Amino acid sequence: MSHLRPGRPLIVPVFLPFQGCPHRCVYCDQEKITSRRAEPVHPSTVTNLLEQAVRSPSFDSSEKHEVAFYGGTFTRLPRAKIQELLEAVSPFLRDGRFHSIRLSTRPDGLDEETLLLLKQLGVWTVELGAQSMDDDVLRLSQRGHCAGDTIRSVRLLREKGFRVGIQLMPGLPGDSEEKFLATVDRVTALLPDMVRLYPTVVIKGTILADWYLKGIYKPWPLVEALEVCCESVVRLERNAIPVIRIGLMSSPSLREFGQVLGGPWHEAFGHMVRSSVYHRRIEPFLPRLGETGRILLRVHPKEVPLMRGFKNSGIRDVELKTGATVQSVLPDTSISPGCIRVETL
Numbered sequence: 001m002s003h004l005r006p007g008r009p010l011i012v013p014v015f016l017p018f019q020g021c022p023h024r025c026v027y028c029d030q031e032k033i034t035s036r037r038a039e040p041v042h043p044s045t046v047t048n049l050l051e052q053a054v055r056s057p058s059f060d061s062s063e064k065h066e067v068a069f070y071g072g073t074f075t076r077l078p079r080a081k082i083q084e085l086l087e088a089v090s091p092f093l094r095d096g097r098f099h100s101i102r103l104s105t106r107p108d109g110l111d112e113e114t115l116l117l118l119k120q121l122g123v124w125t126v127e128l129g130a131q132s133m134d135d136d137v138l139r140l141s142q143r144g145h146c147a148g149d150t151i152r153s154v155r156l157l158r159e160k161g162f163r164v165g166i167q168l169m170p171g172l173p174g175d176s177e178e179k180f181l182a183t184v185d186r187v188t189a190l191l192p193d194m195v196r197l198y199p200t201v202v203i204k205g206t207i208l209a210d211w212y213l214k215g216i217y218k219p220w221p222l223v224e225a226l227e228v229c230c231e232s233v234v235r236l237e238r239n240a241i242p243v244i245r246i247g248l249m250s251s252p253s254l255r256e257f258g259q260v261l262g263g264p265w266h267e268a269f270g271h272m273v274r275s276s277v278y279h280r281r282i283e284p285f286l287p288r289l290g291e292t293g294r295i296l297l298r299v300h301p302k303e304v305p306l307m308r309g310f311k312n313s314g315i316r317d318v319e320l321k322t323g324a325t326v327q328s329v330l331p332d333t334s335i336s337p338g339c340i341r342v343e344t345l
């Protein structure tokens with residue numbers, strides 16, 4: 001199973017495409033995003049998935065693993081369905097094989113009674129699909145909720161002792177760089193425990209695809225989405241809010257040719273943003289333009305891919321800024337993460 005990484009807490013996803021959603025949002029096709037059919041999930045499916053994860057040789061029972069219900073509006077499922085899905089996880093929580101549950105839902109999909117049930121049955125984290133904090137963007141995107149719903153839900157979740165995640169979508173209809181960064185600032189003020197950034201892409205068969213084909217909606221170019229996400233990550237992480245995902249996951253259905261019609265879709269989107277953030281951080285330590293002709297860069301081993309960037313674009317960026325040729329990038333365990341050593345040759 002691709003999500004199993006030894007020595008790290010796992011998040012084992014259970015996808016419930018469109019389950020509990022009051023309508024289909026204009027940009028959303030959870031079947032393609034998750035490569036799962038939009039049909040109810042039986043508790044036995046949950047049990048089987050978790051048994052399968054536990055049986056994997058790389059399952060480390062000393063870690064605090066989570067089960068995640070994604071892809072729909074979990075808290076708007078019928079109460080009995082919520083209960084039976086969460087109860088399917090209960091035996092795994094009781095014997096310690098899993099630590100807790102997380103789920104995603106809409107900002108207008110919470111009430112105190114449901115939260116009490118979630119709490120009783122092991123849910124620790126609720127992720128809200130806020131998407132934007134600009135009411136015009138939310139209206140034009142036909143989300144059916146406003147920024148105030150997100151603010152109220154975050155407060156309610158905090159009051160009840162949940163960890164809170166916020167999912168945001170730069171580039172929705174009516175959005176702009178300025179509006180999205182204002183959204184990021186408003187979200188920062190709410191101090192969520194984590195944020196995910198999913199730049200808007202045009203998926204075949206959605207209302208957004210129809211608007212795109214009619215010229216009503218213009219997606220953001222890749223470069224703009226990268227810049228905005230880079231700035232967003234810097235702002236959020238400067239305030240100790242981790243950004244745990246950048247860009248849609250690359251599911252087999254989305255990878256099929258012709259499924260993504262437009263927008264900043266790139267399989268390495270997250271890596272490209274992380275590399276840009278890294279390059280912003282190390283820029284003050286680079287030689288000034290024209291100062292030297294050839295350099296060697298020593299970086300922490302884990303940060304070599306960030307320095308190199310996608311297809312060595314990071315190296316080209318350093319060469320452009322310094323005017324020097326980068327002879328090599330060497331992993332060096334004596335360098336702390338976030339630092340570099342530049343040797344002039």
Ligand code: SF4
Pocket residue numbers: 018021022023024025028029030071072073106129
């Ligand atoms: S964006 Fe969320 S609420 Fe809207 S259809 Fe998709 S899963 Fe449902």
